[in-house]
Amino acid sequence: MAKRFAVVLAAGQGTRMKSKLYKVLHQVSGKAMVEHVIDQVEIAGVDKVVTIVGHGAEVVKETVGERSEFVLQEEQLGTGHAVLQAKEILAHESGTTLVICGDTPLLTGETLNQLVKHHENEQAKATILSAHASNPFGYGRVIRSAENLVEKIVEQKDASAEEAAVNEINTGTYVFDNQALFQALEEVGNDNSQGEYYLPDVIEILKNKGEIVTAYQMERMEEALGVNDRVALAEASVLMQKRINELHMRNGVTLIDPRNTYIEADVKIGTDTIIEPGVTIKGKTVIGEECFIGSNSEIRDSKIGNRVRITSSNIEEASMADDSNIGPYSHLRPKTQIGEAVHIGNFVEVKNATLGKDTKVGHLTYVGDADLGENINIGCGVVFVNYDGKNKHRSKIGDNSFIGCNVNVIAPVDVAKNAYLAAGSTITKDVPEGAMGIARVRQENKAGYWEKLPPAKK
Numbered sequence: 110m111a112k113r114f115a116v117v118l119a120a121g122q123g124t125r126m127k128s129k130l131y132k133v134l135h136q137v138s139g140k141a142m143v144e145h146v147i148d149q150v151e152i153a154g155v156d157k158v159v160t161i162v163g164h165g166a167e168v169v170k171e172t173v174g175e176r177s178e179f180v181l182q183e184e185q186l187g188t189g190h191a192v193l194q195a196k197e198i199l200a201h202e203s204g205t206t207l208v209i210c211g212d213t214p215l216l217t218g219e220t221l222n223q224l225v226k227h228h229e230n231e232q233a234k235a236t237i238l239s240a241h242a243s244n245p246f247g248y249g250r251v252i253r254s255a256e257n258l259v260e261k262i263v264e265q266k267d268a269s270a271e272e273a274a275v276n277e278i279n280t281g282t283y284v285f286d287n288q289a290l291f292q293a294l295e296e297v298g299n300d301n302s303q304g305e306y307y308l309p310d311v312i313e314i315l316k317n318k319g320e321i322v323t324a325y326q327m328e329r330m331e332e333a334l335g336v337n338d339r340v341a342l343a344e345a346s347v348l349m350q351k352r353i354n355e356l357h358m359r360n361g362v363t364l365i366d367p368r369n370t371y372i373e374a375d376v377k378i379g380t381d382t383i384i385e386p387g388v389t390i391k392g393k394t395v396i397g398e399e400c401f402i403g404s405n406s407e408i409r410d411s412k413i414g415n416r417v418r419i420t421s422s423n424i425e426e427a428s429m430a431d432d433s434n435i436g437p438y439s440h441l442r443p444k445t446q447i448g449e450a451v452h453i454g455n456f457v458e459v460k461n462a463t464l465g466k467d468t469k470v471g472h473l474t475y476v477g478d479a480d481l482g483e484n485i486n487i488g489c490g491v492v493f494v495n496y497d498g499k500n501k502h503r504s505k506i507g508d509n510s511f512i513g514c515n516v517n518v519i520a521p522v523d524v525a526k527n528a529y530l531a532a533g534s535t536i537t538k539d540v541p542e543g544a545m546g547i548a549r550v551r552q553e554n555k556a557g558y559w560e561k562l563p564p565a566k567k
């Protein structure tokens with residue numbers, strides 16, 4: 110089989126974004142646009158990916174990583190000039206080359222495959238991925254002859270009124286015979302309104318050489334959306350979100366209001382999980398089956414087991430085992446591991462801590478840097494005092510222990526199993542197994558106090 114290559118154009122600054130961040134690094138559903146593009150190129154299957162970098166080259170390289178080779182385009186002289194930078198790596202190869210822009214995050218591998226298939230069936234030297242646009246403004250137009258054959262692409266800024274009226278647009282994605290592409294690129298000039306070397310000019314050059322050039326018109330124009338400004342970025346995000354949410358719903362996840370549910374691209378969710386409106390799930394989060402995620406919860410890079418109930422809470426880089434629950438209004442911070450059937454109630458913050466099976470932390474508590482065993486009951490208003498102003502220290506509470514309300518555990522403290530800590534205690538020393546730690550001033554009642562008060566206070 111002929112070899113397949115891909116060239117991803119990602120050197121532009123993206124002036125229209127008005128941003129310090131380079132255009133292709135702007136995120137859509139939690140992933141840089143250029144990463145979405147490379148994901149889909151990989152789905153289509155290629156032997157080699159070459160990404161053209163320029164503005165922000167180092168950051169783009171870091172983001173894409175080892176999935177691609179990189180070539181630096183020092184000056185951004187146009188899309189044709191950009192592809193030509195891959196000459197050293199690709200020009201000697203024979204095969205098929207896919208060229209795709211780093212700013213079209215919605216294109217799917219499926220469409221890329223159809224494009225290549227069309228190209229092969231037509232035995233063409235170049236095939237444009239085109240689309241019918243109701244508002245073609247800003248895109249290059251595909252100009253056809255009276256016989257409906259593709260002749261050339263004309264950019265918006267170079268188009269005559271008649272050409273501008275054409276609705277078939279260039280999506281900025283193409284397949285070429287690799288050798289024909291690099292030969293034609295040598296002939297591309299910059300005599301146009303922008304003074305740039307346009308990649309689309311390759312079409313007319315090949316056509317004039319008598320080669321077959323075609324266009325494959327895709328069904329869903331929305332896939333072709335090129336993001337040049339923040340308005341288009343928001344549009345792309347909405348479309349991507351719709352696609353992601355539909356996939357989850359088809360896989361058996363209930364979304365009460367998919368238009369107001371924000372799930373990033375790499376999130377995994379099990380069947381029969383129900384998600385209420387206003388929920389955001391980010392990063393590499395994995396959620397199990399039959400969970401309930403209540404409105405306004407935000408979960409990032411976390412692992413949630415089966416039958417977990419989360420209401421209006423914030424969870425980051427943490428894990429919750431099966432049948433546990435949290436909320437409303439609680440916060441799990443990084444390195445927190447919540448065991449099976451654990452109950453975390455409201456206004457609880459947990460950080461860098463482990464909580465064993467069946468342990469309960471009902472209300473208004475801070476658990477930081479602590480290891481809690483199984484079946485522990487933590488009362489209201491307990492604080493694990495983990496910071497002495499300079500260093501953090503860890504505490505430990507054994508299985509079956511009972512921590513009364515308003516206890517301060519001054520770390521480092523080791524409380525053995527079956528222990529009791531009396532309400533209101535400030536615990537600074539270890540507590541042995543089965544003991545009760547009590548550290549508070551005894552109550553004293555002063556008799557006849559009322560009688561002694563001056564009349565004004567009564």
Ligand code: UD1
Pocket residue numbers: 118119120121122133161163182184185186187188189190191210211212247248249250262264278279280281306307308309334335337
């Ligand atoms: C381009 C096409 C246009 C098409 C549209 C689809 C050209 C001349 N025009 O226009 O026909 O309808 O895409 O979205 O190709 N880039 C480089 N180096 C450069 C210039 C650009 O790497 O010197 C990269 C950009 O980073 C971007 C991509 O190429 O990812 C496209 O460039 P952009 O300026 O966005 O082209 P459009 O004006 O959108």
Ligand code: CA
Pocket residue numbers: 210212335336337
């Ligand atoms: Ca563009």
